[in-house]
Amino acid sequence: MAAGRHRGYYDRDFRSRDADLEISGKIRPHKDGIHDQVHGLDSRVRVRNRDIMVKELMNGSSGTSNSNDDRRIGNIRNSEKVFGDREPGELSAGSSGSDDVDTPQSIMVTNGVVKTERISSSLQLKRKFSPILWDKKAKKRSTDGVSSKSDSVQLPLPPPSPKFFLPNHSTFGIVRNSEDSYTMVSKSLPMSIDQDKKYTSGDNESGEMEDEEEYAPPRNISSSRWAGGDDSDDDKPKSFKEETCAKIRKGMPMSRSYTSASPEIGEVAMQDVHDGTPDRSFGSNANDDDSVDDHDTANRVDSHVMEEEMIAKNTLEPARPLQRTINMLLGCRSVDDFERLNKIDEGTYGVVFRAKDKKSGEIVALKKVKMEKEKEGFPLTALREINILLSISHPSIVDVKEVVVGNSLDSIFMVMEYMDHDLKGLMESMKQPFSQSEVKCLMLQLLEGVKCLHDNWVLHRDLKTSNLLFNNRGELKICDCGLSRQYGSPLKPYTHLVVTLWYRSPELLLGMKEYSTAIDMWSLGCIMAELLAKEPLFNGKTEFDQLDKIFRTLGTPNEKIWPGFTKLPHAKVNFVKQQYNRLREKFPPTSFTGGPILSEKGFDLMNKFLTYDPVKRITVDDALNHEWFKEVPLPKSKVFMPTFPAVHAQERRLRRILKSPDPLEEQRQRELKQGGVATGRGSGDMCGGDKSLSCLQMNLCWQNICSLDHKCF
Numbered sequence: 170m171a172a173g174r175h176r177g178y179y180d181r182d183f184r185s186r187d188a189d190l191e192i193s194g195k196i197r198p199h200k201d202g203i204h205d206q207v208h209g210l211d212s213r214v215r216v217r218n219r220d221i222m223v224k225e226l227m228n229g230s231s232g233t234s235n236s237n238d239d240r241r242i243g244n245i246r247n248s249e250k251v252f253g254d255r256e257p258g259e260l261s262a263g264s265s266g267s268d269d270v271d272t273p274q275s276i277m278v279t280n281g282v283v284k285t286e287r288i289s290s291s292l293q294l295k296r297k298f299s300p301i302l303w304d305k306k307a308k309k310r311s312t313d314g315v316s317s318k319s320d321s322v323q324l325p326l327p328p329p330s331p332k333f334f335l336p337n338h339s340t341f342g343i344v345r346n347s348e349d350s351y352t353m354v355s356k357s358l359p360m361s362i363d364q365d366k367k368y369t370s371g372d373n374e375s376g377e378m379e380d381e382e383e384y385a386p387p388r389n390i391s392s393s394r395w396a397g398g399d400d401s402d403d404d405k406p407k408s409f410k411e412e413t414c415a416k417i418r419k420g421m422p423m424s425r426s427y428t429s430a431s432p433e434i435g436e437v438a439m440q441d442v443h444d445g446t447p448d449r450s451f452g453s454n455a456n457d458d459d460s461v462d463d464h465d466t467a468n469r470v471d472s473h474v475m476e477e478e479m480i481a482k483n484t485l486e487p488a489r490p491l492q493r494t495i496n497m498l499l500g501c502r503s504v505d506d507f508e509r510l511n512k513i514d515e516g517t518y519g520v521v522f523r524a525k526d527k528k529s530g531e532i533v534a535l536k537k538v539k540m541e542k543e544k545e546g547f548p549l550t551a552l553r554e555i556n557i558l559l560s561i562s563h564p565s566i567v568d569v570k571e572v573v574v575g576n577s578l579d580s581i582f583m584v585m586e587y588m589d590h591d592l593k594g595l596m597e598s599m600k601q602p603f604s605q606s607e608v609k610c611l612m613l614q615l616l617e618g619v620k621c622l623h624d625n626w627v628l629h630r631d632l633k634t635s636n637l638l639f640n641n642r643g644e645l646k647i648c649d650c651g652l653s654r655q656y657g658s659p660l661k662p663y664t665h666l667v668v669t670l671w672y673r674s675p676e677l678l679l680g681m682k683e684y685s686t687a688i689d690m691w692s693l694g695c696i697m698a699e700l701l702a703k704e705p706l707f708n709g710k711t712e713f714d715q716l717d718k719i720f721r722t723l724g725t726p727n728e729k730i731w732p733g734f735t736k737l738p739h740a741k742v743n744f745v746k747q748q749y750n751r752l753r754e755k756f757p758p759t760s761f762t763g764g765p766i767l768s769e770k771g772f773d774l775m776n777k778f779l780t781y782d783p784v785k786r787i788t789v790d791d792a793l794n795h796e797w798f799k800e801v802p803l804p805k806s807k808v809f810m811p812t813f814p815a816v817h818a819q820e821r822r823l824r825r826i827l828k829s830p831d832p833l834e835e836q837r838q839r840e841l842k843q844g845g846v847a848t849g850r851g852s853g854d855m856c857g858g859d860k861s862l863s864c865l866q867m868n869l870c871w872q873n874i875c876s877l878d879h880k881c882f
């Protein structure tokens with residue numbers, strides 16, 4: 170299916186070489202046009218090289234073809250190393266212009282004759298669950314009939330989501346045409362290889378990745394960036410951030426078309442391919458990982474981000490074909506096209522307003538990207554959020570319609586569909602918690618949204634009730650992808666300082682950096698419990714307190730139930746020794762006190778969300794199929810979900826005083842403790858990071874004054 174979508178791309182890019190190849194129609198080389206453009210390779214030279222190589226193979230004269238008559242694609246790839254400039258995915262299956270492009274094929278040489286052979290559908294790559302890094306053995310495995318010599322065995326690509334696909338190479342940028350004219354531009358690059366087929370190296374000129382059998386299409390900073398309508402003369406393309414940072418440092422006006430590197434850069438590394446070290450995902454040393462991650466969390470654009478981009482040159486990312494196309498080449502509208510109604514809330518990364526589209530009359534939510542701490546460019550988190558949300562069209566994920574600009578490039582707004590409530594605020598105003606059937610309705614919608622993200626290799630990393638929006642049509646939508654990022658296989662270390670404390674998984678709290686989709690699943694367990702009980706399950710004040718609360722309820726983990734637990738960075742601490750899981754006490758099957766109740770099956774699901782070992786934790790697909798959703802009381806239909814009066818804007822803001830410590834705030838506190846200059850953020854700016862009630866109230870007053878007096882965005 171994915172191949173079908175890219176057939177045009179293949180055909181276009183391979184037309185010339187197909188003519189050259191004697192075995193065209195049997196072996197269709199894969200080629201990424203962008204990759205080609207960036208590296209300035211002459212495709213004709215490559216075609217000739219390939220031609221020679223193929224002839225050698227057919228004559229049995231290749232240096233590597235003597236030992237065995239029958240050889241798989243991996244062996245052919247080895248022989249190709251002599252050419253050095255082989256395209257990623259070359260000689261992988263598929264026949265140009267044929268109807269068979271959907272079916273992966275292997276290539277064999279038998280008695281000097283090159284044959285293609287369909288790989289059975291069971292061998293087609295499908296990602297069923299999240300890759301787990303500490304499963305090092307997986308790196309050694311070989312798949313049926315397709316052996317990999319590399320230590321770095323990739324996990325299969327996610328199955329195509331039926332709902333949408335995240336355009337992997339779709340990026341956006343804002344172009345300043347003149348003083349008051351901007352253009353929002355986007356370029357969606359075609360995928361370089363069929364999703365159902367192979368991953369290949371992002372920088373394969375050296376041929377280092379020839380052995381990789383199951384890898385994603387090339388994705389490096391060169392291929393993921395796009396030049397603003399001027400690809401041709403961009404011999405040495407720089408990333409968006411490189412360019413932006415360089416220009417800003419030089420004090421140059423941002424006059425030319427700015428283009429964005431995809432913000433999800435360098436997520437996947439192939440360190441072991443390059444140096445044969447399986448234990449390291451990327452980076453030259455451990456500190457690199459930390460620095461990159463910390464800078465991510467601190468939402469800064471600096472040299473580390475550029476380092477990340479450099480690292481990305483040698484990394485892979487999973488592929489997603491483009492489904493949603495947004496014509497952002499049309500002018501980027503001004504925020505003046507919207508009438509401001511009221512401020513809804515102020516989060517870590519932006520202020521959210523309710524507004525009315527003057528043209529259409531539609532009520533929307535405008536999220537203003539906070540720029541005050543971004544001395545060096547557009548916040549990376551905002552880039553990620555915009556990129557991900559613009560790409561996604563799913564009923565359970567808030568729709569970002571467009572991005573509009575204020576009077577300067579410092580004021581950028583995401584235009585989102587307006588939602589009446591967020592679940593946190595809603596529950597605070599409710600007298601009774603949601604019923605089981607209502608929770609089922611909400612959880613199913615939530616799971617569908619998370620499935621959509623995970624299927625498209627996006628970790629949300631900040632699932633919590635205040636990031637779940639709800640409207641009076643019974644619809645739940647996930648918002649706030651500010652901490653989200655794309656991930657890949659193998660995982661690279663990310664910051665563990667993600668996910669708001671109360672919803673943060675034990676592996677994150679214990680310092681694990683190579684985490685995956687399981688972190689979101691833990692958050693879902695906390696959310697399910699909160700929806701049933703109308704109060705957070707584990708409301709710790711510090712990371713230690715959070716772990717303490719978890720262990721007291723679920724029992725202290727050990728090596729038996731969670732292999733590798735004791736080796737985690739923060740596991741040496743002397744935690745409470747709690748032998749038993751006491752979760753059932755909080756959610757009994759029956760209650761005479763009016764407390765939350767949960768059936769056996771419901772409790773089973775909650776326990777599976779809250780499983781310590783992330784490897785064993787339930788996946789989103791399994792959760793969606795869980796028996797709890799099939800037993801009575803059945804999930805309530807959306808149309809029968811209760812409706813609630815709109816919450817006053819100020820109430821939503823005041824509520825934030827009670828909210829869980831968020832990752833950025835933690836980062837800020839750490840910086841302050843270390844004596845550094847804390848990264849500014851909303852309320853903290855007013856009081857030098859002291860998040861006391863009075864400071865927050867002061868800030869709220871200031872906000873109110875601002876909103877009353879200026880009525881400006």
Ligand SMILES: Nc1ncnc2c1ncn2[C@@H]1O[C@H](COP(=O)(O)OP(=O)(O)OP(=O)(O)O)[C@@H](O)[C@H]1O
Nearest residue numbers: 514516517518519521534585586587588591635649
């Ligand atoms: N589309 C929307 N419609 C209505 N309200 C919204 C919308 N998007 C966000 N909000 C409100 O604004 C709040 C903050 O939004 P969001 O979470 O996106 O910002 P943030 O800065 O990332 O917040 P946080 O610090 O909580 O992570 C949400 O909790 C919600 O109450």
